[in-house]
Amino acid sequence: MTTVANSTGGAGALPTPSVSPRKSVSGTRLWVAVLFLLPALVLLGALVVYPIGYSIWRSLYDADGSGFVGLKNYGDIFSNSATLTAVRNTAIWVAVAPALVTALGLIFAVLTERVRWGTAFKLIVFMPMAISMLAAGIIFRLVYEQDPNLGAANAVAKSIHDTFVSSSVYPGARPNATASDLKPSGGGSFTSTGTVHAGTPALLPLVGIAPNKLPGSPENAKAASGSGVTGTVWLDFKLGGGGTKGKVDPGEKALKGVKVEAVKDGKVVASAKSGADGTFALPAKADGAQLRLPSSNFSAPYSGIDWLGPTLVTPAIIGSYVWMWAGFAMVLIAAGLAGVDRNLLEAARVDGANEWQVFRRVTVPLLAPVLIVVLITLMINVMKIFDLVYIIAPQPSQDDANVLALQLFLSSFGGGGNEGIGSAIGVLLLLLVLPVMLVNIRRLRKERER
Amino acid sequence: MNGAVMRSTSSKNRTLRAAKPAAALLAAALALALTGCGGSDNKSDNGGSGASESGSSLKLPKLDGQTLEVAAVWTGPEQENFLKVLDEFKKRTGAKVNFVPTGNNTSTFLGTKIQGGKPPDVAFLPQVGVLHQFADKGWLKPLGADAQAQLEKNFSKGWVDLGAWKGKQYGVYAKAANKSLVWYNTAAFDAAGITATPKTWKDFLTTAQTLSDAGSPAVSIGGADGWTLTDWFENVYLSQAGPEKYDQLATHKIKWTDPSVKEALTTLAQLWGKNDLIAGGTKGALNTEFPKSVTQTFSGGTPAAMVFEGDFVAANINADTKAKMGTDAKVFPFPAVGSDSPVVSGGDVAVALKDGKGAQALLTFLASTDAAEIWAAQGGILSPNKEMDQSKYKDAITRQIAKALIGAGDKFRFDMSDQAPAAFGGTAGIGEWKDLQDFLRNPKDVAGTQQKLEADAAKAYAAG
Numbered sequence: 001m002t003t004v005a006n007s008t009g010g011a012g013a014l015p016t017p018s019v020s021p022r023k024s025v026s027g028t029r030l031w032v033a034v035l036f037l038l039p040a041l042v043l044l045g046a047l048v049v050y051p052i053g054y055s056i057w058r059s060l061y062d063a064d065g066s067g068f069v070g071l072k073n074y075g076d077i078f079s080n081s082a083t084l085t086a087v088r089n090t091a092i093w094v095a096v097a098p099a100l101v102t103a104l105g106l107i108f109a110v111l112t113e114r115v116r117w118g119t120a121f122k123l124i125v126f127m128p129m130a131i132s133m134l135a136a137g138i139i140f141r142l143v144y145e146q147d148p149n150l151g152a153a154n155a156v157a158k159s160i161h162d163t164f165v166s167s168s169v170y171p172g173a174r175p176n177a178t179a180s181d182l183k184p185s186g187g188g189s190f191t192s193t194g195t196v197h198a199g200t201p202a203l204l205p206l207v208g209i210a211p212n213k214l215p216g217s218p219e220n221a222k223a224a225s226g227s228g229v230t231g232t233v234w235l236d237f238k239l240g241g242g243g244t245k246g247k248v249d250p251g252e253k254a255l256k257g258v259k260v261e262a263v264k265d266g267k268v269v270a271s272a273k274s275g276a277d278g279t280f281a282l283p284a285k286a287d288g289a290q291l292r293l294p295s296s297n298f299s300a301p302y303s304g305i306d307w308l309g310p311t312l313v314t315p316a317i318i319g320s321y322v323w324m325w326a327g328f329a330m331v332l333i334a335a336g337l338a339g340v341d342r343n344l345l346e347a348a349r350v351d352g353a354n355e356w357q358v359f360r361r362v363t364v365p366l367l368a369p370v371l372i373v374v375l376i377t378l379m380i381n382v383m384k385i386f387d388l389v390y391i392i393a394p395q396p397s398q399d400d401a402n403v404l405a406l407q408l409f410l411s412s413f414g415g416g417g418n419e420g421i422g423s424a425i426g427v428l429l430l431l432l433v434l435p436v437m438l439v440n441i442r443r444l445r446k447e448r449e450r
Numbered sequence: 451m452n453g454a455v456m457r458s459t460s461s462k463n464r465t466l467r468a469a470k471p472a473a474a475l476l477a478a479a480l481a482l483a484l485t486g487c488g489g490s491d492n493k494s495d496n497g498g499s500g501a502s503e504s505g506s507s508l509k510l511p512k513l514d515g516q517t518l519e520v521a522a523v524w525t526g527p528e529q530e531n532f533l534k535v536l537d538e539f540k541k542r543t544g545a546k547v548n549f550v551p552t553g554n555n556t557s558t559f560l561g562t563k564i565q566g567g568k569p570p571d572v573a574f575l576p577q578v579g580v581l582h583q584f585a586d587k588g589w590l591k592p593l594g595a596d597a598q599a600q601l602e603k604n605f606s607k608g609w610v611d612l613g614a615w616k617g618k619q620y621g622v623y624a625k626a627a628n629k630s631l632v633w634y635n636t637a638a639f640d641a642a643g644i645t646a647t648p649k650t651w652k653d654f655l656t657t658a659q660t661l662s663d664a665g666s667p668a669v670s671i672g673g674a675d676g677w678t679l680t681d682w683f684e685n686v687y688l689s690q691a692g693p694e695k696y697d698q699l700a701t702h703k704i705k706w707t708d709p710s711v712k713e714a715l716t717t718l719a720q721l722w723g724k725n726d727l728i729a730g731g732t733k734g735a736l737n738t739e740f741p742k743s744v745t746q747t748f749s750g751g752t753p754a755a756m757v758f759e760g761d762f763v764a765a766n767i768n769a770d771t772k773a774k775m776g777t778d779a780k781v782f783p784f785p786a787v788g789s790d791s792p793v794v795s796g797g798d799v800a801v802a803l804k805d806g807k808g809a810q811a812l813l814t815f816l817a818s819t820d821a822a823e824i825w826a827a828q829g830g831i832l833s834p835n836k837e838m839d840q841s842k843y844k845d846a847i848t849r850q851i852a853k854a855l856i857g858a859g860d861k862f863r864f865d866m867s868d869q870a871p872a873a874f875g876g877t878a879g880i881g882e883w884k885d886l887q888d889f890l891r892n893p894k895d896v897a898g899t900q901q902k903l904e905a906d907a908a909k910a911y912a913a914g
Contacts, residue, residue: 063913082880146733146734146737172665174726176663177659207662207663207664207665208662208663208665208726209665210641210664210665210666210752211641211664211665212641213665213752237642237663237664237665239641240640240641240642240643241641241642241643241644241660241664242643303733306733308737309733394674394736394737395674395675395676395878395879395883395884395887396673396674396676396736396884396887396888396891398878398879399879399880399884410877410879410880418913
């Protein structure tokens with residue numbers, strides 16, 4: 001890990017001023033210059049060069065650090081599926097997160113320039129930067145909590161969902177598997193295997209809800225009677241158990257408002273809703289039909305989105321990263337924006353450009369150097385992303401959220417305890433950061449030449 | 451609070467801690483705070499008279515003026531309870547004893563202490579694997595004759611052997627855990643009209659079905675923590691395949707592709723594959739950490755009916771819910787899948803890291819019934835000491851759990867994943883933990899799970 005942290009720190013420090021062998025312009029001697037540079041060189045050597053060198057050396061040895069294994073650790077990295085997932089996820093991070101953060105920062109910066117309370121808005125957007133990664137991780141772990149009563153994200157998802165889809169009256173109810181001939185018939189509905197006949201009331205016992213958790217104040221169930229096509233839907237379980245399964249026993253509660261469909265050859269011929277005492281009556285044409293309880297009676301309440309499940313975990317964590325860093329991008333870009341010559345914008349407007357064109361053709365090109373700085377800084381930052389992933393991803397999907405820095409930590413210090421492989425991943429990470437750093441250095445040089 | 455509660459959960463949990471930086475930080479802060487208190491406690495207590503208590507067969511040397519250091523992972527109430535035992539030791543020997551909390555990672559803490567040349571006199575190790583590793587490095591001192599005598603008098607052979615390695619006796623299992631318990635919510639059982647607790651796996655499934663029919667989520671599973679799932683598997687496997695196979699699998703002498711593993715996984719799938727029987731369904735279970743699996747069984751609007759785990763669940767019930775032990779919350783042994791109910795255990799083993807009379811005297815004392823009785827009277831601990839007076843346990847529930855542990859004789863088995871290399875049995879997100887979580891996600895895939903387990907095991911055992 002030290003390698004990673006230092007390699008980024010080294011970016012700014014690399015272009016050291018060249019030391020002239022003779023007296024320089026200001027008249028200093030070589031040894032004086034060396035003397036003054038010495039503390040910096042020692043620090044750089046001890047904190048940057050030595051750790052990098054040691055990591056490379058260590059990556060060629062086995063778990064104990066005693067046996068030389070050559071490049072085997074590197075081979076292991078690329079044959080291990082966990083590391084490959086980490087590489088893939090790191091690539092997603094580098095491709096998505098910096099671009100998203102910069103784009104958002106740009107939008108915020110341009111917009112806050114024009115609103116009245118711009119400074120206040122900026123302050124708020126920048127605030128997450130004051131929070132440590134660890135704290136932000138814990139916050140988002142809670143935001144993405146599965147239970148809509150706890151997790152803010154799912155609370156929103158649920159309230160949106162429930163405005164469009166109404167929930168059922170008896171979620172989780174199901175026929176008593178042993179005492180009823182209602183069998184699951186796909187899509188959450190249940191259909192009877194036998195048929196219903198006039199004069200013999202059908203019994204549709206349901207279970208799976210606690211009798212004291214029924215909505216409203218349910219009446220006791222009554223066995224249906226009469227010569228028509230009738231039946232009863234009731235909760236075949238009373239508090240404390242007892243009674244005969246599949247029979248309407250005294251004290252068992254009626255289920256009001258359950259939709260019952262009569263089905264002949266796959267077609268619904270009639271339907272009815274159970275009354276307050278649980279009984280229902282179907283017209284005579286339902287004679288000889290199968291009875292079906294459609295899924296709308298039982299559909300479970302919407303449980304929200306599985307944010308931290310295997311598929312969504314990486315986007316979810318990237319979301320939390322964007323929340324943290326958008327403020328950073330905004331502040332840098334706003335500073336760049338302050339330096340933009342207003343006359344140019346004004347000139348474009350006078351020439352008849354609309355606001356979008358001004359933004360697209362004038363503001364953005366003028367801001368390009370700042371945008372690149374932000375983008376590159378974020379890219380380097382994202383490559384070593386660790387804390388957010390480590391904290392937010394729950395154990396079962398940690399594998400799916402894995403990134404290189406986390407894999408480095410896990411293989412060095414978690415369970416495996418193989419610092420050889422850990423160092424090899426560190427070196428790999430360094431190699432991946434290098435091109436970005438080179439771009440950065442070249443850009444800095446160009447800027448100085450200007 | 452969280453740190454302290456998790457601390458008491460299991461030895462495995464101590465390595466798991468790495469997965470929860472927040473809890474880890476908290477625990478670290480707690481440990482720091484407690485080092486402070488612990489120190490001052492000891493200072494105020496050290497006026498031990500050295501008077502030996504009469505009526506006890508235990509003979510301890512006089513150690514006036516000596517200072518001993520004991521290291522263990524405990525903090526909070528667990529530490530205070532243990533300090534009571536040390537107080538008695540001080541009284542009898544006149545030695546001064548300092549307690550040092552090791553923090554989360556006991557073996558790393560001790561390793562650095564030993565290499566730095568300042569090991570504590572006595573340490574409690576949470577895993578058998580660590581005992582073997584330390585013994586191989588020559589860091590442990592074998593038990594003296596007195597301690598050996600106490601050990602053999604008071605402990606069954608199974609527990610004695612667990613503290614031995616390559617023919618030498620090193621440790622005393624002074625504290626044990628019983629990981630074969632199902633805790634249940636009595637209100638849910640009453641509402642469903644269940645009067646008898648299930649004795650066999652089949653009864654257990656029927657009971658679960660009845661509970662579910664009555665509208666209680668039947669079984670709460672803490673699937674977000676992999677170690678609870680390994681404990682499920684171990685209990686089913688021990689009961690179904692028997693102790694011999696269990697030992698073979700624990701040492702990887704048979705492969706995870708063995709038919710016995712298939713049978714155990716298939717049995718587990720009878721429960722794990724039924725969304726109706728699991729609180730929140732399998733998806734919910736995978737989002738439930740161990741502490742939540744306990745709280746959702748004993749609190750909330752629709753509490754679950756049963757939760758499986760060790761005796762340490764009691765600490766979570768007491769700390770996080772309003773349920774009262776013995777009335778609202780009760781416990782029954784893990785149902786028998788094969789012929790007997792399994793007893794899977796964990797424990798902390800006391801070892802001497804320094805030569806000298808003091809360390810041996812303390813180990814002798816810890817192996818005695820006197821120490822076990824004092825400790826048991828504080829609550830929150832089980833002792834494998836079979837000679838101790840069981841009535842000394844603080845409450846009936848603990849007594850019942852201890853009875854099950856002692857009653858298993860030598861048929862109990864030590865937690866399998868604690869015996870495995872950490873990369874397989876002790877690390878969040880990889881190895882057995884991860885594979886069983888995947889199995890909970892898809893309980894139909896028995897063969898695929900076996901293959902993954904075998905591949906991971908082969909790798910970890912080869913490296914470790």
